[in-house]
């Protein structure tokens with residue numbers, strides 16, 4: 001597949017997003033991966049092992065829906081976690097994966113398989129949520145170096161709960177998706193804000209784990 005104008009425009013947009021996310025401390029030490037949909041069945045994803053705050057045009061690979069590379073290079077080790085979202089949700093155009101301190105610590109400190117968020121005005125940043133009184137659930141999947149196995153668990157969950165706004169991987173980070181890159185960045189910012197609020201509450205009330213389902 002040739003790297004066309006759409007490929008390079010997408011690469012440029014993702015590189016700028018990576019710089020911003022790195023400045024916020026959400027993609028330390030080459031962690032994280034990003035993608036944008038190129039067509040109904042293809043996407044551009046970050047190359048594996050690159051520093052996500054210093055991405056250049058050669059640090060991106062086009063892949064098909066099964067994660068097979070269509071251009072030269074090695075796509076992210078977690079490509080399948082991106083392509084499965086494009087396959088499941090025909091309307092989405094962007095996926096961001098980050099390793100913030102908040103998502104890493106909170107997913108480790110939460111014993112159950114779900115983090116329940118309620119009472120926060122910022123929940124309204126998620127589509128379909130119109131009140132702070134709503135309960136929004138972020139599932140937490142156990143980390144697994146076999147990505148296909150983790151992707152299967154994520155897919156089963158999302159098939160049952162298609163309104164899920166994002167998910168956490170225990171001790172690892174967060175995956176977030178949306179219509180386009182700008183709205184995905186906004187959503188990620190909302191998720192990170194809410195995770196920080198939950199962590200602060202736990203610091204204020206140690207022993208009282210709020211927002212946690214066993």
Ligand SMILES: CSC[C@@H](O)[C@@H](O)C(=O)COP(=O)(O)O
Pocket residue numbers: 029030031032033046047048049050075076077078097
């Ligand atoms: C630097 S450790 C993080 C990796 O193991 C992985 O979780 C990650 O997010 C980046 O992997 P990558 O293959 O570069 O997309």
Ligand SMILES: [Zn+2]
Pocket residue numbers: 031032033078097099172173
């Ligand atoms: Zn990761």
